[in-house]
Amino acid sequence: MGNSITIRNLSAGYGAVRVLEDVSLDVPSGQTVALLGTNGNGKSTLIKCILGFVTPSSGELVAEIDGERHNLIGRSTEEIIDLGIGVVPEGRRLFPKLSVEENLLLGAYRRTARAELKRNLAFCYECFPRLAERKAQLTGSMSGGEQQMVAPKILLIDEPSVGLAPILVSRTIDKIKELKDNYQLTVLMAEQNFNQAIRIADRGYIIVHGKIVFSGEDAAALSNNDLVRKLYLGI
Numbered sequence: 001m002g003n004s005i006t007i008r009n010l011s012a013g014y015g016a017v018r019v020l021e022d023v024s025l026d027v028p029s030g031q032t033v034a035l036l037g038t039n040g041n042g043k044s045t046l047i048k049c050i051l052g053f054v055t056p057s058s059g060e061l062v063a064e065i066d067g068e069r070h071n072l073i074g075r076s077t078e079e080i081i082d083l084g085i086g087v088v089p090e091g092r093r094l095f096p097k098l099s100v101e102e103n104l105l106l107g108a109y110r111r112t113a114r115a116e117l118k119r120n121l122a123f124c125y126e127c128f129p130r131l132a133e134r135k136a137q138l139t140g141s142m143s144g145g146e147q148q149m150v151a152p153k154i155l156l157i158d159e160p161s162v163g164l165a166p167i168l169v170s171r172t173i174d175k176i177k178e179l180k181d182n183y184q185l186t187v188l189m190a191e192q193n194f195n196q197a198i199r200i201a202d203r204g205y206i207i208v209h210g211k212i213v214f215s216g217e218d219a220a221a222l223s224n225n226d227l228v229r230k231l232y233l234g235i
Contacts, residue, residue, distance in 0.1 A: 002029030003065055003084070003186045005050065010059030012049050019045045020210045023059070032180050032187040034197040034204035036222075042210040043190035047158050050188075051087055052077040087156040100131050157189040161196060169196055176200060198222055 005027040013019040019042045027033045037043050048054040049061060052075055061072045065083050072080055104124055125132035157176065161169040177200040180187050191197040198204065198219040206214040206227065216222035223229075 002067060004029045004063070005186070005188060006060070006062045006064070007046075007050075008060040010046075010049065010056050010061060012045060012054050012056040012059075014054070018057075018210065020049070020056075023207070023210070023212055025205050025212060025215065027186055027188045028202075029064070029186050030180075030184050031202040032177065032189060032200050034201035034222075035188060035190040035207060036192065036194055036197060036204055036228075037190075037207040038192050041207050043192075043207060044158055045210075046207075047087065047089075047156050047188075047190055050080070050085065050156060052080050085156065087158065088160065089158050104131070157187065157191075159190060159192065161191060161193045169193065173197070173200055194222075194228065 007026070008024050010023040011018065011021055023042075023046060025033070025035070035043050035046065045054060049056050050063075050072060052072065056073060063070050063072055063080075063083060063085060065085075070083055101121075104121060160172050160176065164172060173196045176187065176189065179185055180200070189197060189201070201219055201222070203218060204216050204222045205212050206222075206225075214222075214225055214227055216225060
């Protein structure tokens with residue numbers, strides 16, 4: 001049974017400001033889909049729509065979890081998270097005066113997560129051994145790359161490269177692929193670093209001014225597209 005996201009003709013914005021216009025895309029089960037675009041083109045707004053932070057003005061937004069379809073529009077963020085949809089938001093949203101382990105334990109605040117607390121904590125330390133070494137350290141005193149590791153298990157990833165040194169960007173992207181492959185995750189990754197994103201993407205979309213202007217069925221299709229070559233590769 002699969003886990004996927006289907007978006008059809010979605011429009012959304014903030015008040016009178018329209019940000020997304022007639023967006024359609026698919027995030028198939030077990031695949032990593034890259035949503036590519038520069039800042040201000042609507043990537044984060046689309047993530048917020050999936051999570052229930054922003055209510056679309058029109059369109060369809062459906063998640064299939066373990067083979068069962070769920071309409072996400074009108075659901076609370078808590079309900080959406082409980083379905084099994086998680087997020088790593090843009091930047092580092094941590095509690096700087098709490099330790100690494102205390103930040104991780106906050107991920108088990110939800111009642112449904114508490115039963116798996118020990119197993120999930122061990123999983124986090126296995127994925128990121130540096131966190132185990134520094135579990136008593138205050139997150140506010142950690143480097144940017146180390147802070148990024150504390151983010152929870154995900155389905156949706158918003159700009160994982162923001163604020164990281166190039167070598168840490170590469171490591172973070174590699175870790176996303178490793179987790180996806182090892183745990184059959186379905187991943188929607190909003191990213192503006194084209195070269196890093198297509199290293200692990202099974203397919204991708206380009207969003208410009210709130211509209212999907214190109215969809216590629218694989219990384220090769222993205223790399224060979226004239227718009228991509230102009231906007232991202234300088235060719």
